Amino acid sequence: MSDVFIGQLKEAVYLANRKLVESGLVVLTWGNASAVNRERGIVAIKPSGVAYDKLQPEDIVLVSLETGEPLPGERLRPSSDTPTHVCLYQRFPTVGGIAHTHSRHATSWAQACREIPCYGTTHADSFYGPVPLCRPLTTAEIEEAYEWNTGVVIAEHFHSNNLDPLHLPGVLLSYHAPFAWGATVAKAVENAVIMEEVAGLALRTEALNPNATTTPQAILDKHFLRKHGEDAYYGQPKT
Amino acid sequence: MSDVFIGQLKEAVYLANRKLVESGLVVLTWGNASAVNRERGIVAIKPSGVAYDKLQPEDIVLVSLETGEPLPGERLRPSSDTPTHVCLYQRFPTVGGIAHTHSRHATSWAQACREIPCYGTTHADSFYGPVPLCRPLTTAEIEEAYEWNTGVVIAEHFHSNNLDPLHLPGVLLSYHAPFAWGATVAKAVENAVIMEEVAGLALRTEALNPNATTTPQAILDKHFLRKHGEDAYYGQPKT
Amino acid sequence: MSDVFIGQLKEAVYLANRKLVESGLVVLTWGNASAVNRERGIVAIKPSGVAYDKLQPEDIVLVSLETGEPLPGERLRPSSDTPTHVCLYQRFPTVGGIAHTHSRHATSWAQACREIPCYGTTHADSFYGPVPLCRPLTTAEIEEAYEWNTGVVIAEHFHSNNLDPLHLPGVLLSYHAPFAWGATVAKAVENAVIMEEVAGLALRTEALNPNATTTPQAILDKHFLRKHGEDAYYGQPKT
Amino acid sequence: MSDVFIGQLKEAVYLANRKLVESGLVVLTWGNASAVNRERGIVAIKPSGVAYDKLQPEDIVLVSLETGEPLPGERLRPSSDTPTHVCLYQRFPTVGGIAHTHSRHATSWAQACREIPCYGTTHADSFYGPVPLCRPLTTAEIEEAYEWNTGVVIAEHFHSNNLDPLHLPGVLLSYHAPFAWGATVAKAVENAVIMEEVAGLALRTEALNPNATTTPQAILDKHFLRKHGEDAYYGQPKT
Numbered sequence: 001m002s003d004v005f006i007g008q009l010k011e012a013v014y015l016a017n018r019k020l021v022e023s024g025l026v027v028l029t030w031g032n033a034s035a036v037n038r039e040r041g042i043v044a045i046k047p048s049g050v051a052y053d054k055l056q057p058e059d060i061v062l063v064s065l066e067t068g069e070p071l072p073g074e075r076l077r078p079s080s081d082t083p084t085h086v087c088l089y090q091r092f093p094t095v096g097g098i099a100h101t102h103s104r105h106a107t108s109w110a111q112a113c114r115e116i117p118c119y120g121t122t123h124a125d126s127f128y129g130p131v132p133l134c135r136p137l138t139t140a141e142i143e144e145a146y147e148w149n150t151g152v153v154i155a156e157h158f159h160s161n162n163l164d165p166l167h168l169p170g171v172l173l174s175y176h177a178p179f180a181w182g183a184t185v186a187k188a189v190e191n192a193v194i195m196e197e198v199a200g201l202a203l204r205t206e207a208l209n210p211n212a213t214t215t216p217q218a219i220l221d222k223h224f225l226r227k228h229g230e231d232a233y234y235g236q237p238k239t
Numbered sequence: 240m241s242d243v244f245i246g247q248l249k250e251a252v253y254l255a256n257r258k259l260v261e262s263g264l265v266v267l268t269w270g271n272a273s274a275v276n277r278e279r280g281i282v283a284i285k286p287s288g289v290a291y292d293k294l295q296p297e298d299i300v301l302v303s304l305e306t307g308e309p310l311p312g313e314r315l316r317p318s319s320d321t322p323t324h325v326c327l328y329q330r331f332p333t334v335g336g337i338a339h340t341h342s343r344h345a346t347s348w349a350q351a352c353r354e355i356p357c358y359g360t361t362h363a364d365s366f367y368g369p370v371p372l373c374r375p376l377t378t379a380e381i382e383e384a385y386e387w388n389t390g391v392v393i394a395e396h397f398h399s400n401n402l403d404p405l406h407l408p409g410v411l412l413s414y415h416a417p418f419a420w421g422a423t424v425a426k427a428v429e430n431a432v433i434m435e436e437v438a439g440l441a442l443r444t445e446a447l448n449p450n451a452t453t454t455p456q457a458i459l460d461k462h463f464l465r466k467h468g469e470d471a472y473y474g475q476p477k478t
Numbered sequence: 479m480s481d482v483f484i485g486q487l488k489e490a491v492y493l494a495n496r497k498l499v500e501s502g503l504v505v506l507t508w509g510n511a512s513a514v515n516r517e518r519g520i521v522a523i524k525p526s527g528v529a530y531d532k533l534q535p536e537d538i539v540l541v542s543l544e545t546g547e548p549l550p551g552e553r554l555r556p557s558s559d560t561p562t563h564v565c566l567y568q569r570f571p572t573v574g575g576i577a578h579t580h581s582r583h584a585t586s587w588a589q590a591c592r593e594i595p596c597y598g599t600t601h602a603d604s605f606y607g608p609v610p611l612c613r614p615l616t617t618a619e620i621e622e623a624y625e626w627n628t629g630v631v632i633a634e635h636f637h638s639n640n641l642d643p644l645h646l647p648g649v650l651l652s653y654h655a656p657f658a659w660g661a662t663v664a665k666a667v668e669n670a671v672i673m674e675e676v677a678g679l680a681l682r683t684e685a686l687n688p689n690a691t692t693t694p695q696a697i698l699d700k701h702f703l704r705k706h707g708e709d710a711y712y713g714q715p716k717t
Numbered sequence: 718m719s720d721v722f723i724g725q726l727k728e729a730v731y732l733a734n735r736k737l738v739e740s741g742l743v744v745l746t747w748g749n750a751s752a753v754n755r756e757r758g759i760v761a762i763k764p765s766g767v768a769y770d771k772l773q774p775e776d777i778v779l780v781s782l783e784t785g786e787p788l789p790g791e792r793l794r795p796s797s798d799t800p801t802h803v804c805l806y807q808r809f810p811t812v813g814g815i816a817h818t819h820s821r822h823a824t825s826w827a828q829a830c831r832e833i834p835c836y837g838t839t840h841a842d843s844f845y846g847p848v849p850l851c852r853p854l855t856t857a858e859i860e861e862a863y864e865w866n867t868g869v870v871i872a873e874h875f876h877s878n879n880l881d882p883l884h885l886p887g888v889l890l891s892y893h894a895p896f897a898w899g900a901t902v903a904k905a906v907e908n909a910v911i912m913e914e915v916a917g918l919a920l921r922t923e924a925l926n927p928n929a930t931t932t933p934q935a936i937l938d939k940h941f942l943r944k945h946g947e948d949a950y951y952g953q954p955k956t
Contacts, residue, residue: 027675028668030600049713080704080712102600104675108682111598112690120350121415122269122341139696146700175693176599190267197266197343203686204347208442212351215414218378222385226319234319235288359828360893361747361819429745436744436821443825447920451829454892457856461863465797473797474766505914506907508839527952558943558951580839582914586921589837590929617935624939653932654838681925 006062009037013044014057016185020101021052023193030177031101032079035185036089041065043086047076065089068148080147087151088181092158092165097185099192102177105199106192109133110172116198117214119205123198124215124223128167131195132157136174154179167228170195245301248276252283253296255424259340260291262432270340271318274424275328280304282325286315304328307387319386326390327420331397331404336424338431341416344438348372349411355437356453358444362437363454363462367406370434371396375413393418406463409434484540487515491522492535494663498579499530501671508655509579510557513663514567519543521564525554543567546626558625565629566659570636570643575663577670580655583677584670587611588650594676595692597683601676602693602701606645609673610635614652632657645702648673723779726754730761731774733902737818738769740910748818749796752902753806758782760803764793782806785865797864804868805898809875809882814902816909819894822916823909826850827889833915834931836922840915841932841940845884848912849874853891871896884945887912 016033020026029052034045043063050059061078062071068086070078079085085098101107109116109131116131118124123131134157141149154171157163169191170180178199180192205212227234255272259265268291273284282302289298300317301310307325309317318324324337340346348355348370355370357363362370373396380388393410396402408430409419417438419431444451466473494511498504507530512523521541528537539556540549546564548556557563563576579585587594587609594609596602601609612635619627632649635641647669648658656677658670683690705712733750737743746769751762760780767776778795779788785803787795796802802815818824826833826848833848835841840848851874858866871888874880886908887897895916897909922929944951 028671047714077714102675104678105682107598107600108679108686111679111683112687114686119414120346122346136694136697139694142696142700146704175597175697193267197341200343201347201350203682204344204442205350207446207685208347208353209351216375216378218381219375219414222381226385236286236316358892359824361824432745436819439821440825440828443822443920444828446924447825447831448829455853455856457859458853458892461859465863475764475794506910525953555953580914582917583921585837585839586918586925589918589922590926592925614933614936617933620935620939624943653836653936681921685924 005037005040006042007057009035009042009044010057010060010062012185013046013060014055016097016099016189017046017052017055019186019189020099020192023189025101025103025192025196026052027102031099032081032085033097033099033185033189034079034082034085035097036065036095038065038093042071043068043082043089045078045082045085048079050076081150083145083148084151084154084179087148088154088179091151091155092181094166094183095181096183097188098179098181099185099188100177100179101192101196103192103196103199105203106172106178106195107176108203109199110177111175113174115172116195116202117212118220119198119202119212120215121219121223122194122201124220125227126169126191126194126224127198128220128224128228129163130214131170131172131178131198132161132163132168133172133174167224244276244279245281246296248274248281248283249296249299249301251424252285252299253294255336255338255428256285256291256294258425258428259338259431262428264340264342264431264435265291266341270338271320271324272336272338272424272428273318273321273324274336275304275334277304277332281310282307282321282328284317284321284324287318289315320389322384322387323390323393323418326387327393327418330390330394331420333405333422334420335422336427337418337420338424338427339416339418340431340435342431342435342438344442345370345411345417345434346415347442348438349416350414352413354411355434355441356451357459358437358441358451359454360458360462361433361440363459364466365408365430365433365463366437367459367463367467368402369453370409370411370417370437371400371402371407372411372413406467483515483518484520485535487513487520487522488535488538488540490663491524491538492533494575494577494667495524495530495533497664497667498577498670501667503579503581503670503674504530505580509577510559510563511575511577511663511667512557512560512563513575514543514573516543516567516571520549521546521560521567523556523560523563526557528554559628561623561626562629562632562657565626566632566657569629569633570659572644572661573659574661575666576657576659577663577666578655578657579670579674581670581674581677583681584609584650584656584673585654586681587677588655589653591652593650594673594680595690596698597676597680597690598693599697599701600672600679602698603705604647604669604672604702605676606698606702606706607641608692609648609650609656609676610639610641610646611650611652645706722754722757723759724774726752726759726761727774727777727779729902730763730777731772733814733816733906734763734769734772736903736906737816737909740906742818742820742909742913743769744819748816749798749802750814750816750902750906751796751799751802752814753782753812755782755810759788760785760799760806762795762799762802765796767793798867800862800865801868801871801896804865805871805896808868808872809898811883811900812898813900814905815896815898816902816905817894817896818909818913820909820913820916822920823848823889823895823912824893825920826916827894828892830891832889833912833919834929835937836919836929837932838936838940839911839918841937842944843886843908843911843941844915845937845941845945846880847931848887848889848895848915849878849880849885850889850891884941
């Protein structure tokens with residue numbers, strides 16, 4: 001499968017992976033980004049353990065959205081986190097791209113096993129409430145299918161708490177690190193950058209004021225809704 | 240309106256916006272700088288939501304100092320924060336340029352809802368007292384005209400506390416982020432850089448000494464006044 | 479001794495030393511990396527006090543694995559830490575390369591005289607438990623042979639606690655700084671990078687949650703063992 | 718005065734000032750470096766308020782070691798801190814160069830009005846004890862001759878505490894920032910870098926362990942003396 005469309009998909013995923021590194025979110029090989037094409041049932045994802053400075057667009061691996069298995073003819077192994085990505089694409093139908101990193105501040109919140117409170121408008125512009133924290137997997141879940149069940153735990157957290165993945169485009173995994181997503185893979189990377197920034201801001205906010213309070217609802221509504229939904233007026237009009 | 244003067248104004252605002260990024264104060268599109276020409280009644284400001292690496296001098300948007308509306312013929316929307324800038328230019332007649340960022344340390348103080356105490360000469364060289372914190376807007380103010388009322392709240396804080404905007408060339412907005420200004424847009428950007436630096440110094444000062452005391456008045460006077468006013472002797476003589 | 483093999487050994491050690499600087503782990507001349515060739519009984523190490531930007535592959539110094547003395551004909555002094563490296567190569571037969579730095583976060587833990595708890599998977603991917611802390615040397619040990627005894631104290635800590643140096647590829651020295659190692663010198667540098675990252679993550683984790691708990695054993699096992707040992711499935715298959 | 722010697726002196730001071738910026742110690746124009754030639758009684762120093770990216774070797778200003786006044790023919794004003802530098806050269810006869818910055822961590826300790834405890838070997842390698850803190854100037858001292866009296870206060874602190882300026886090559890000024898020095902201006906800049914590094918390490922050490930203890934005397938002696946004095950064995954032999 002090497003038509004123009006596939007080339008564009010691989011290119012977008014390649015660029016997103018490069019952007020993760022250029023944004024300072026990824027050290028060594030600790031991160032991966034993917035995109036889905038739902039019409040064709042294909043997920044494109046970074047290969048496992050390949051150094052970013054050697055990564056080429058053609059190295060991006062195609063896997064089945066249905067089974068998670070590499071398509072026939074793929075020569076590299078996909079990221080070891082591929083089952084998590086595939087699970088999330090299956091359960092979050094509005095999501096078009098996913099980015100996973102171990103970025104410094106967001107990972108610190110994940111290790112502290114705390115959600116990130118919404119302390120200001122930088123956060124409210126993109127996350128309509130606290131950045132959620134998922135429970136750790138049980139030993140049985142880890143042993144059965146660690147990476148797949150990571151996706152299951154995320155999806156169940158969103159579904160049982162009635163959260164919209166595009167209103168809260170990211171999550172923290174206890175003792176682990178963040179996942180971010182969006183309508184496209186470029187947006188997923190942008191949301192990974194935003195999570196890292198608001199994670200740092202929130203850490204320093206608490207250092208300056210242990211009794212810091214979260215953003216009043218009216219400001220949260222104003223900032224999220226001026227950028228999202230029908231009445232958005234931020235940015236240039238869509239043409 | 241495309242004469243030489245307008246070209247220079249746009250160029251100055253363009254360079255100021257670039258400088259915000261190069262100084263590390265702005266991530267993604269989180270910032271904007273503007274300049275005013277009071278003779279012509281024009282404010283020049285960054286367009287809304289345009290990526291910095293694609294920004295060109297001709298993209299800078301001209302709006303009326305009186306109404307805040309784009310001048311006839313402008314093809315891009317101005318920054319969504321334009322009403323704040325216009326309000327401040329109307330109420331602070333000595334201000335020639337304004338810069339808004341979500342820079343990391345200053346935004347953390349804003350989110351902590353604390354003014355920045357003057358802990359040393361780095362601060363005193365440019366801010367003649369603590370960096371002020373404004374109250375959050377009420378729900379009514381937010382719903383009526385969020386961005387314009389942000390400017391109103393800043394101006395009222397300065398007027399009711401009898402503060403000179405060129406002696407305290409910046410402010411923190413509760414749950415939001417800093418605004419800085421100056422006699423020119425280049426000076427506004429410089430003051431945004433200074434706020435970020437002193438915000439970081441003050442955070443670490445308190446970490447090292449929870450009982451840190453503010454700069455004695457004699458040192459504050461010496462440092463501010465050797466750089467500002469009639470008896471200034473820092474820098475090269477004005478020619 | 480200037481055959482092809484020696485050239486490759488010096489080149490690998492040269493590149494590892496450059497990588498320490500490029501990774502931001504080394505300021506001024508505060509660091510050194512070495513490699514051993516056990517067949518020939520040679521250790522190759524950075525010269526003492528030479529500025530990194532002037533370092534050339536041919537400046538790398540060869541010393542005897544048995545005596546620690548420079549081989550005949552060497553024109554530069556080896557790193558003052560050479561006896562520590564030689565001692566570790568003698569006592570840790572699976573180690574092929576060693577890197578010493580004063581990297582910012584890892585050194586802070588060393589100065590705080592604390593081991594680094596395993597707070598998450600970033601840590602567990604490479605260190606199978608807390609990063610150990612060695613006791614300070616006694617005055618007698620310092621006066622007798624400071625650098626050699628530093629190696630002795632490290633080795634004794636690992637042996638008496640029954641620790642495998644490739645499962646815990648680094649250590650903190652009380653009041654001093656980290657040493658890292660690995661099967662190759664490139665791996666030693668990578669482990670030095672990882673120690674610095676997990677040191678920063680752990681510091682921030684405790685700032686966010688003073689009662690943070692360490693990674694559950696099942697997650698620790700999963701992450702370490704998916705990258706190491708017989709059942710590893712991270713990365714591309716070895717060919 | 719434009720002979721070869723003067724050109725070399727200006728070049729050395731120019732390079733030292735550039736190095737301050739490249740090392741990340743200086744933001745905007747917040748720093749200056751100088752060198753003295755005692756035979757000719759000349760101090761060469763950065764001009765006041767000149768942007769670093771426009772600074773040229775010929776802009777470096779020559780002033781008298783005896784009076785602090787610019788030599789005849791100098792066209793730029795010297796740094797406003799010139800009297801501090803001149804005072805220190807007069808009172809510390811072994812010092813050949815001085816660097817002043819507002820570097821982030823060292824300035825935070827100065828603002829916290831605390832000396833920097835010696836928590837490890839990174840510190841002990843260059844500072845033989847805590848980095849001293851000077852008392853703030855009195856109002857009378859500030860009004861009489863602020864910059865000159867800053868030098869007086871530093872010198873008196875060293876003399877009354879019997880401290881050797883080359884064993885403790887830097888100081889913190891309360892509510893202000895660090896000064897560093899050395900036998901040459903290059904060494905002064907290096908000591909400014911070291912102060913900033915150890916200031917950051919010490920801040921994080923206390924965050925990790927509020928009861929952190931200072932380096933045992935035997936380790937302090939070992940590290941300082943293997944780099945300084947008759948029995949030094951770090952680096953390459955002087956030829």
